[in-house]
Amino acid sequence: MLIFPAKYVLPQQARLRSLDETQTPPSQGGIDHTNRIGYMHKWGIDLTTPKLKYADVMGLFSFVCSLGGQYSPCLFANPYPPIGTGTGLALMRENALQGAQSVALYNLPGAKSGIFEAGDFIKFSNHSKVYMVTQSLNSNGAGQGTVYFTPPLRIGTAQNTALSAGPDVNFTMRLKSDSQDIQLRATEGKEVPVKVEFVEFIND
Numbered sequence: 001m002l003i004f005p006a007k008y009v010l011p012q013q014a015r016l017r018s019l020d021e022t023q024t025p026p027s028q029g030g031i032d033h034t035n036r037i038g039y040m041h042k043w044g045i046d047l048t049t050p051k052l053k054y055a056d057v058m059g060l061f062s063f064v065c066s067l068g069g070q071y072s073p074c075l076f077a078n079p080y081p082p083i084g085t086g087t088g089l090a091l092m093r094e095n096a097l098q099g100a101q102s103v104a105l106y107n108l109p110g111a112k113s114g115i116f117e118a119g120d121f122i123k124f125s126n127h128s129k130v131y132m133v134t135q136s137l138n139s140n141g142a143g144q145g146t147v148y149f150t151p152p153l154r155i156g157t158a159q160n161t162a163l164s165a166g167p168d169v170n171f172t173m174r175l176k177s178d179s180q181d182i183q184l185r186a187t188e189g190k191e192v193p194v195k196v197e198f199v200e201f202i203n204d
Contacts (some may be wrong), residue, residue: 009154017044041151042200066169069178073201082166083117
C-alpha cells in the first residue's frame with residue numbers, strides 16, 4: 001500500500017472530520033427516533049500543505065493522481081501530536097466484543113497518570129480502524145489500566161492484541177473525490193499550498 005509522503009504534512013493545517021450515519025425516521029407523535037447504522041464511522045482529514053515550490057507541488061500531485069481517485073487507499077501517518085505521555089507496546093488483557101467502547105490493557109508503564117488523554121488516537125493491530133480516546137488512562141502499579149474510546153469497536157479483538165497510539169498510528173485513507181485539481185502557474189515560481197481531502201478507508 002502506498003504511503004502518503006510525510007514531508008507534505010503540516011499538523012496545524014490538517015482539518016479533522018468525524019463522519020457517522022444515523023437513521024432518523026419521522027414520528028407522528030413528534031418524538032425523535034434515532035438508530036445507528038451498523039459500524040459506519042469514518043474519519044476525514046482535509047490536509048493543507050505548507051507552501052510548496054513548483055517541483056514539490058507537481059510531485060505531490062503525481063502521488064495524488066497515482067491513487068486513482070477513490071480507488072486506491074494509502075497509509076497516512078497520524079498528523080496530530082499526542083496529548084498523553086504515551087506508551088510502548090500496550091497489550092489487551094482480555095477479549096473485547098464488537099461494539100465495546102473500553103478495553104483492559106497491560107504492559108503499560110506502572111503507576112503512571114495520563115498515559116492516554118481524551119483526543120489521542122489509538123489503533124488495534126488486528127484491523128485498520130482508528131479510534132479516539134475519550135477519557136484519561138492511568139495505570140496501576142502492575143502496569144494495567146482501561147482505555148475508553150470512540151467509536152464502538154468495529155471488530156471483536158482478542159486477548160494479547162497489540163495497541164498502538166500517537167505517532168505510531170497510521171490512518172488507512174482514500175481520496176474523498178475522484179476529481180483532483182491544482183491551481184498553479186509554473187512560470188510564476190511562487191510557493192503555494194495544496195489541499196488534499198481524505199476519508200478513512202474500511203475494508204476489514
